[in-house]
Amino acid sequence: MKRYWCHVLDQEGHVNAREMLEGSNDNEALGRANGFLAQHPSIRAVEVWLEGRYVGKLRQPMALGSLRFAVGDGTYFPLRAAGLR
Numbered sequence: 001m002k003r004y005w006c007h008v009l010d011q012e013g014h015v016n017a018r019e020m021l022e023g024s025n026d027n028e029a030l031g032r033a034n035g036f037l038a039q040h041p042s043i044r045a046v047e048v049w050l051e052g053r054y055v056g057k058l059r060q061p062m063a064l065g066s067l068r069f070a071v072g073d074g075t076y077f078p079l080r081a082a083g084l085r
Contacts, residue, residue: 004029004055006036007047021048026055033058 001022008017019036023029026048033048037058048055 002029002050004033005049006033007049008043009045009047011044013045015047026050030056030058 001024004021004023006019006021007015008019010016021029021032021036023032029048029050033046037043037046037060041060043060045057045059047057
């Protein structure tokens, strides 16, 4: 297992806390970071890093009418299409 860092971002995008995540690959670490966001709805966004390498940024899902969208690095996809709700 690799040790990833999940940097918790404030409103201005500055790191105000960090959590260690373990994962066997980037996708697993991003999934764990997504779970972290789901457990902490007051956190707006996190960045995931492996040592000095940026892995990705996740934001809380946003609602557009009755649809909820997951938001990543410039990617928006309906949660229903991804099997999430």
